[in-house]
Amino acid sequence: MFSKTCEYAIRAIIFIALRSKNGDKVGIKEIAKGIDSPEHFIAKILQDISKKGFIQSAKGPNGGFFLDAASLRYSLADIVKAVDGDKLFNGCGLGLKICSESHPCPIHDEFKQVRKKMQAMLEKAKLGSFTAQLEQELTFLKRK
């Protein structure tokens, strides 16, 4: 569904949201451990995402990644779009380059409904909305 890169990205961002409240910042090592991902790989990914402005970072001692108030209001849809592009939201299910209302593939209409449901779900999921459940250990970001 999402690329590995995107899966790591989402987990990392949710983790950062969880750990960067009241001005704290989280380092790459802690993030990698916290979400069970390859350290260097997630570093690369977060670099990219922070350059795009979805998360913030600071270098030097006490540095790390964090989310400001505005970032907490981005949605998973924003992240998925930034990392994997909008193929998931707009692409043809059968990979046709030209597939539209006027030239639909055989599963165009049905697929579109599923895509829209997916999109709605991801748009509703704000980056800041996962912290509480995670703190109560109702949900998890790695295998425990």
Add this chain to the structure above:
Amino acid sequence: MFSKTCEYAIRAIIFIALRSKNGDKVGIKEIAKGIDSPEHFIAKILQDISKKGFIQSAKGPNGGFFLDAASLRYSLADIVKAVDGDKLFNGCGLGLKICSESHPCPIHDEFKQVRKKMQAMLEKAKLGSFTAQLEQELTFLKRK
């Protein structure tokens, strides 16, 4: 969503269903042209799918691929499962190996609903159900 392999597979199978009525068979070259796919690649894919019993084939002159009555009743869900595995239907949205009702990832419940909708749609889509629309050119398998 689906792998390229799976996209080609679905398009090819629907094409075969369309062209293999009343005992006819379709050759690889015609299939490749009909769905705009690399000839050798789709050959490999169909080989695999036919070995698994979802489509039939015959060697020699007048040979080719076709769907028997039973095959026409398989669904796209069967094909997707055979080609891409069941990750799409059961996998965790965030790529967690362990993600379940009792140990859910942060988007477990919402994602599950989307997956289920996708699965239902694919299960409903039988291989034989696309022929009519395609013949009327209401839908298409390539860019025209």
Add this chain to the structure above:
DNA sequence: ATAATAAAAGATAAATTTATCTTTTATTAT
């Protein structure tokens, strides 16, 4: 039997995605 046809099988290769390692730059505290 022979030639022609078409899928099956096997061996590679190209492209893309995923991952790792090293060096550089910026920031902080002393």
Add this chain to the structure above:
DNA sequence: ATAATAAAAGATAAATTTATCTTTTATTAT
């Protein structure tokens, strides 16, 4: 100023997916 810290950047490498090419096997018609 200096040392320590942590992200940024760049260069490679491994793994997987996608694609191509060649040889073999089975079938048919003559």
